[in-house]
Amino acid sequence: MKIAITSQGETLAAQAEERFGRCRWILIIDTETGNLVARDNEIQRDAVQGAGIQTAEKILREEVDCVVTGHCGPKAFRVLQAAGIKIYLGAEGTGEKVLKDFQEGKLKLAETSDVEGHWV
């Protein structure tokens, strides 16, 4: 299974980013092989609008099964949901901890977005 974790850094040692759209990095992890690819998302930090939409679109290209992040707004949620990607919310701590929490089923599968856009 391939999952995407929003992160503040390029590795799993870095803190996960709780904001979805304006996360600095997206870590793509293959849970079977343990392979990790970090995708730079710097450009969306300065997006005037629609950062969540574009971050979600970037994730669609990676063909992941799920996204793990802190919070997710309605537009990004719509993009991910339309592509059939599962969204897990409540990520906290380092990427390693978040990955472990996810694998142990501690994170919540989101049925709707949990915040409004521009919530921070």
Place this chain on the structure above:
Amino acid sequence: MMNYPPLQIAIASGKGGTGKTTLAVNLAFALEVPVRLLDCDVEEPNAHLYFYAGLKESVPVSVQVPEIDFALCQFCGDCSRFCRFNALAVGKKTALVFKELCHNCGGCKLVCPHQAIREVPWVIGKKEIVSQDSVELIQGCLDIGRVQASPLIRIIRKEASKDKLTLIDCPPGTTCPMIAAVEGSDYALLVTEPTPFGLNDLKLAVETLRVLKIPFGIILNRSQGKDSIIHSYCREEGINILMEIPDRRQIAEACSRGELAFCQDEEIRSQLRELLPTIMMQINFSMVSPEGVRP
């Protein structure tokens, strides 16, 4: 009857609540010539409160937004990459439009190699009209939940008259909606008040109009009748204070009753009527014949 050329005069301020609408409506009625008044404060249009006739005609106003034809879409993503406003998201088998983010440029339709995008109208607000005596008011009113103030203002701005004077009541501030409202005007009246907030926002409005190259003059509302921070700023900058409206309880009370307070005062009323010749001199525009032909 005296007539004026079809000038477009914007009434702006920077700071909110300085008396833009009060001045615009009173000026429109004081002139006693046919005037078209555009209320471009589309997020909270209120010039109509001075019109006892009430709003008559209401027309929905829409902008063009993209719609994807999934029989033709190949999910190439060209539209999404083109859009600077992130209004489209394309996946391997999905394509979504976020019309609330769209700025209606039509670019996505142009770049689509499969002609899979067409433009469809999306209602964002309404245009409402009321006439009373010599004044015809056209106001824009943005629908609740919509954010497209500037597009709606640009649509209302096109209602400027070709044969009579148009006054434009602008939204406060100096951001896109204010610029959309003042753009294309021959002159701007900046209404301010002698307070630090009034001065601060006046400076921003002056800078904006200088960039837009729109000539302007200042109306000092709620004047205490003595030298103020607005006077010293205008002296330093060489800006004309065209008129001072006194800070008087009687005026405030009449306004609160929805009356034309400035028109009720003979002195203020005659000063309002002198504004137009002064403005025309400042922009080198002469009085014209009733046919509205420029000499």
